[in-house]
Amino acid sequence: MTFLIKGKKSQQRVRFIKRAIAGQGSHDPSPASESLHYDQQQAQRPDFITENSKDKPAIVDDAFGASSRSVMSAKTASMIPDLFTTLPPIRDLLQTGSSRVQDETIQECLPFLKGADLNVQCNEHGVPQLDRPRHINFLHKSLRKLPAPYVAADASRPWMFYWALAGLAAMGEDVSQYRERLISTVQPIQNSTGGFGGGNGQLSHLAPTYAILLSLVIVGGEEALEVIDRKAMWKWLGALKQPDGGFQMCVGGEEDVRGAYIAAVILTLLDLPIELSRESPAWSREGGTLLTNLPEWISKCQTFEGGVSSRPDAEAHGAYAFCVLACLSILGDPHIIIPKYLDVPCLISWLSSRQYAPEGGFSGRTNKLVDGCYSHWVGGCWPLIEACLDGPSLGSPAGIQVAPLTAVGHLYSREGLIRYILCCCQDQTKRGGLRDKPSHNSDSYHTCYVLAGLSSAQHRWHFNTSATKTATGGMLNSAYQWTSEPIVEDLQIFDGADRVGTWHPVFVIPEGAAERAKEYFASKGGF
Amino acid sequence: MAPKGSKAPKARPKPPDPPKEYPTIADELLAAYQESRPYQTLAASKGIQNLTANEKACYAHAVFLETGAWRSWPAATQNEFWKTIQSEKIPIPLPKPQDLGRDTRGIEVGKYTPAEFKLYLRREREIEGLLGKTMGYLRAIMAAKEHSPRVLELTEHIISMNAAHYTVWLYRSQTLLALNSSIPAELEWVNNVALDNQKNYQIWHHRQILVEHLVQDVGSDEGKLRELGKSEVAFMKEMFDEDAKNYHVWSYRQWLVRKLDLWQKGEIEDCERLLREDVRNNSAWAHRFFVVFSNPRYCTEGSKATEFDGGIPDEILDREIEFSKAACFEAPQNQSPWNYLRGVLKKGGRKLVSLECFAGEFVKIPEKEGEGEEDVKSSHALDFLADAWAEKGEREKADRALRLLGDKYDRIRKNYWDWRRALLKSDGGGLGGIEGQFVVGAKLFGH
Ligand SMILES: [Zn+2]
Numbered sequence: 017m018t019f020l021i022k023g024k025k026s027q028q029r030v031r032f033i034k035r036a037i038a039g040q041g042s043h044d045p046s047p048a049s050e051s052l053h054y055d056q057q058q059a060q061r062p063d064f065i066t067e068n069s070k071d072k073p074a075i076v077d078d079a080f081g082a083s084s085r086s087v088m089s090a091k092t093a094s095m096i097p098d099l100f101t102t103l104p105p106i107r108d109l110l111q112t113g114s115s116r117v118q119d120e121t122i123q124e125c126l127p128f129l130k131g132a133d134l135n136v137q138c139n140e141h142g143v144p145q146l147d148r149p150r151h152i153n154f155l156h157k158s159l160r161k162l163p164a165p166y167v168a169a170d171a172s173r174p175w176m177f178y179w180a181l182a183g184l185a186a187m188g189e190d191v192s193q194y195r196e197r198l199i200s201t202v203q204p205i206q207n208s209t210g211g212f213g214g215g216n217g218q219l220s221h222l223a224p225t226y227a228i229l230l231s232l233v234i235v236g237g238e239e240a241l242e243v244i245d246r247k248a249m250w251k252w253l254g255a256l257k258q259p260d261g262g263f264q265m266c267v268g269g270e271e272d273v274r275g276a277y278i279a280a281v282i283l284t285l286l287d288l289p290i291e292l293s294r295e296s297p298a299w300s301r302e303g304g305t306l307l308t309n310l311p312e313w314i315s316k317c318q319t320f321e322g323g324v325s326s327r328p329d330a331e332a333h334g335a336y337a338f339c340v341l342a343c344l345s346i347l348g349d350p351h352i353i354i355p356k357y358l359d360v361p362c363l364i365s366w367l368s369s370r371q372y373a374p375e376g377g378f379s380g381r382t383n384k385l386v387d388g389c390y391s392h393w394v395g396g397c398w399p400l401i402e403a404c405l406d407g408p409s410l411g412s413p414a415g416i417q418v419a420p421l422t423a424v425g426h427l428y429s430r431e432g433l434i435r436y437i438l439c440c441c442q443d444q445t446k447r448g449g450l451r452d453k454p455s456h457n458s459d460s461y462h463t464c465y466v467l468a469g470l471s472s473a474q475h476r477w478h479f480n481t482s483a484t485k486t487a488t489g490g491m492l493n494s495a496y497q498w499t500s501e502p503i504v505e506d507l508q509i510f511d512g513a514d515r516v517g518t519w520h521p522v523f524v525i526p527e528g529a530a531e532r533a534k535e536y537f538a539s540k541g542g543f
Numbered sequence: 544m545a546p547k548g549s550k551a552p553k554a555r556p557k558p559p560d561p562p563k564e565y566p567t568i569a570d571e572l573l574a575a576y577q578e579s580r581p582y583q584t585l586a587a588s589k590g591i592q593n594l595t596a597n598e599k600a601c602y603a604h605a606v607f608l609e610t611g612a613w614r615s616w617p618a619a620t621q622n623e624f625w626k627t628i629q630s631e632k633i634p635i636p637l638p639k640p641q642d643l644g645r646d647t648r649g650i651e652v653g654k655y656t657p658a659e660f661k662l663y664l665r666r667e668r669e670i671e672g673l674l675g676k677t678m679g680y681l682r683a684i685m686a687a688k689e690h691s692p693r694v695l696e697l698t699e700h701i702i703s704m705n706a707a708h709y710t711v712w713l714y715r716s717q718t719l720l721a722l723n724s725s726i727p728a729e730l731e732w733v734n735n736v737a738l739d740n741q742k743n744y745q746i747w748h749h750r751q752i753l754v755e756h757l758v759q760d761v762g763s764d765e766g767k768l769r770e771l772g773k774s775e776v777a778f779m780k781e782m783f784d785e786d787a788k789n790y791h792v793w794s795y796r797q798w799l800v801r802k803l804d805l806w807q808k809g810e811i812e813d814c815e816r817l818l819r820e821d822v823r824n825n826s827a828w829a830h831r832f833f834v835v836f837s838n839p840r841y842c843t844e845g846s847k848a849t850e851f852d853g854g855i856p857d858e859i860l861d862r863e864i865e866f867s868k869a870a871c872f873e874a875p876q877n878q879s880p881w882n883y884l885r886g887v888l889k890k891g892g893r894k895l896v897s898l899e900c901f902a903g904e905f906v907k908i909p910e911k912e913g914e915g916e917e918d919v920k921s922s923h924a925l926d927f928l929a930d931a932w933a934e935k936g937e938r939e940k941a942d943r944a945l946r947l948l949g950d951k952y953d954r955i956r957k958n959y960w961d962w963r964r965a966l967l968k969s970d971g972g973g974l975g976g977i978e979g980q981f982v983v984g985a986k987l988f989g990h
Contacts, residue, residue: 099954106922106952108874113787114823115874217682218710268713270748320832320848320886326790329797329837331829333790359849361966364959369878373955382825382878384788427962429955457642 096142100129100374100435114383121385124454125375128439136444139511143438146470146514150448151463152187155180158460159194173215174202178227179464181234185526186467186517195235199243202228206245210252220252221266222278229282230525233533241536247543250288253279253306254296261309262327272326273317276310277339280346281523283307284492285530287537311347314340315357321382322359322366332366334380334393341400342522346495350400350479351407353494364401368427370394376432377440377453387452388441388462391433391469392524398428399472399521403479408497430473430503434510437473441466468524471516475500495522496531568660569653572640579637580605601631609636648739670704677701685714690721699732706740716752726757734778741782744791751798758802772803776813787817788826797833810834822870828879835863836890851892860891868901875905875921885927895931902927912943922952929963938967 103122108115127133131142138144159180177198181191205213205228211220212228232240256263256275263275283290283306290305292298298308316328317340323332324340344353354360370378370390377386378394441450441462449458450466480497500518518527565571577584582602586594594602604627607613613624627633643652646663655663681697698715701708719729730753737746754771761767782792800810811834817827836842836855846852864887870880888895905924909915919925929944942964949960 106876106919108876110822110874112821112823112874114821213710217678217685218708219713221709266709266713268717268752269709270751316847318847318849319829320836320889321829321882322849326794329801329833330794331790331826362849364962366882368956368959371955376955381788382828382882383823384825425958427959429958432955457644 095140125440141509143509154449155183174224174227177231179460181231183464183467210248219266226278233529234525246286251293254293257298259298261313273336273339277343280343284346311357322362334390338393338396341397345400345522349494350403354404377436389465392465395469395472399477408481409478433473437470468519471519474515477521568655568657571657576637579634690718694718706743709745712745712749726753747791747795793826806838823877825879863887881923899931
């Protein structure tokens with residue numbers, strides 16, 4: 017159909033139509049369907065966390081799309097580099113399952129990348145604004161309607177807190193209003209033997225423990241931090257420590273690199289001793305600590321592709337790359353410890369291959385599709401890798417001076433990632449929230465990690481020498497030597513108001529919160 | 544279905560006769576939604592400018608209803624508005640149906656029939672209550688450390704309602720072992736749960752615990768171990784039929800190969816079968832690499848995947864190189880075999896230059912820049928050549944390849960290619976595959 021826009025009158029009508037369409041997808045999912053989402057959430061992915069899976073494409077009402085498209089595109093097309101609007105220059109003739117879904121994904125993303133949707137206002141670079149109010153509302157709402165405690169048995173309630181609180185704080189919301197509720201929710205699921213379970217009567221598990229710990233640190237305050245039984249936590253970590261160096265996720269559970277990362281986070285944030293308790297299966301007369309052989313075990317998870325797998329022998333996967341780099345960056349200074357345990361050029365080659373065009377976003381594995389959450393899992397690797405290449409910003413000479421990054425600035429296309437996030441990952445209906453890709457519904461998991469990725473693309477992180485080390489002089493201080501600055505450039509494709517807060521590159525919570533918690537616990541000088 | 548403009552009746556357009564029954568609940572909801580907004584549908588199909596004056600008015604009213612814009616109007620205007628709504632019998636638009644998500648088994652709820660959906664809703668409400676009760680019961684049993692047959696019944700019941708309950712799975716495996724229950728029977732049952740819960744990962748850890756125990760029991764009974772391996776592999780094939788890249792299944796498989804010594808029992812053939820279906824299945828490539836380069840019969844124990852291993856026989860290296868070359872010919876822009884090829888060369892301590900000719904098959908660039916024909920069939924081949932040339936000390940050529948990648952064939956990674964160019968300048972190195980890894984790498988990273 018044609019619907020020419022001419023003159024003032026029609027323009028008003030256009031605006032009126034926009035509202036009409038925006039209102040359509042607005043009603044809330046029923047509580048029943050929402051709790052289902054959470055069920056799904058448990059099931060997906062490498063489950064660092066588990067995420068909401070697919071859900072059908074939001075049906076795009078095309079009634080007015082076709083005509084408006086040409087109008088919008090004419091205005092902005094010239095400002096969108098063709099890299100993001102055209103098919104890749106080299107394409108194989110052979111079709112397989114993988115290439116078919118890849119082609120579908122490109123077709124699904126292109127209209128969004130071209131700014132072709134009339135319902136969405138774009139700036140002169142063809143990039144829509146971050147719909148902050150709707151995303152904020154989406155996350156607040158997610159906390160109002162937590163999944164039922166038993167149906168969502170797999171630790172998703174603690175995660176819901178973490179995803180929402182981290183996302184809200186990054187968007188400048190005051191989250192202290194949730195302190196009381198968080199405390200009363202997590203207190204009953206802390207086990208006297210240390211750690212937190214996913215819900216009532218569940219065994220302690222590292223994944224919900226991580227989510228709860230970070231949530232408490234985000235809301236902050238003595239009352240929240242005092243919830244944690246640190247001594248019991250320390251004993252429990254001893255029970256999870258394996259003779260080969262890694263950590264199980266729960267006693268008798270699986271051993272993978274999530275366990276390594278989370279254990280390191282717990283040790284440093286709570287300022288726990290690294291000694292092993294005698295009850296630990298890893299305890300031996302020869303000594304050894306909670307950290308013994310941990311980086312060596314991690315090192316066995318790098319694959320021939322250069323990426324990192326969940327455990328030795330498996331396939332390289334984006335989520336695990338972040339766990340490993342962040343874990344190492346807790347155990348030592350990135351420029352020293354990362355090259356010691358990983359083949360860095362090979363890792364960089366693999367990480368860099370995760371970014372696709374025209375989509376601009378990251379995928380999790382070779383020949384898999386882009387997905388918004390890898391904006392963090394892969395995107396979050398870059399600050400750590402950049403610190404590894406550039407070495408500390410202050411004082412001592414850099415670790416790797418030969419080809420410092422300063423020459424090229426960043427190793428990936430920040431523009432590509434920002435375009436994917438703002439064009440393809442935002443739910444532009446009243447529902448709000450961020451998502452995997454346009455055909456998927458938003459959920460709090462993706463909202464959190466897409467925002468973290470956006471922040472990481474908007475800021476530069478510096479790893480500093482020990483100048484900023486905490487006064488405790490204790491162990492594991494590397495993670496507290498990071499400072500950030502906004503990246504300011506002449507050609508900025510996103511609006512100034514869309515810069516989100518900074519997330520700590522290792523802990524993935526708003527900058528400053530981890531530092532305060534560490535200081536609080538370190539000042540205790542013991543349990 | 545909409546009436547023609549010229550003959551448009553004055554009355555509201557008639558919605559299509561609704562069929563009595565819809566195949567799915569999603570269809571039913573969508574139909575109800577569309578029925579509730581006939582003027583929007585009419586405008587969309589005819590074009591607003593082709594509507595009659597009355598239709599246009601009705602259309603505007605319907606849109607105001609849908610957006611809720613009328614709420615902000617003064618009372619008198621609102622009254623007028625509602626009068627028209629009533630006199631014209633304009634239906635009140637329903638909210639657009641939302642995606643119903645998936646059930647615990649991963650099936651799209653929208654694809655249920657309307658009758659099934661009703662049952663499903665009722666069941667959902669019941670489950671929450673039931674799960675709470677059953678879990679409370681199990682908690683008491685766990686506190687008493689009771690390991691009895693009723694634990695198996697109870698946990699089976701809970702898992703049937705929600706398979707993502709790690710505490711329940713762990714308690715179940717402890718109980719099974721304490722009771723000395725039949726593990727093959729349990730595996731059989733778990734198969735069905737796994738097929739119904741494609742994305743569940745607790746199941747695979749449970750399986751690992753069971754098989755671990757079974758192997759201890761069976762001891763060195765070769766026959767029984769072989770049987771077990773066969774049935775496990777057969778089951779995984781069923782899982783791969785659903786999703787040939789399922790990460791949990793593949794991780795379990797790698798574990799199983801070590802556990803049951805399956806190195807030379809059809810693993811490579813199985814990978815080839817999957818790669819014949821989809822040569823871009825990177826999980827199958829990764830598994831093949833593991834099976835070939837971790838085999839304790841010739842591999843050096845503890846040799847990392849990214850390291851040279853002097854123990855790999857030449858014929859195996861040659862075979863793997865030939866295999867990946869063939870795959871590169873099949874789809875040159877598929878990164879999987881190129882990554883594989885680099886991995887093989889590194890394992891074998893061979894230079895990338897040894898495959899310069901092969902990679903050159905996919906890259907035609909004129910001797911002098913800008914003179915002659917240029918034909919690049921694979922950016923991965925160009926990447927490979929850049930390293931091969933750097934290895935030979937041909938920096939200029941390598942630099943040109945990297946520039947082509949950044950400016951033309953793989954622009955999204957331009958910063959990366961520029962960084963590689965900087966590496967080249969600093970030490971003449973690339974990301975080559977020789978022992979000790981990289982000419983530059985070794986110097987850069989001080990080992
Ligand atoms: Zn995702």
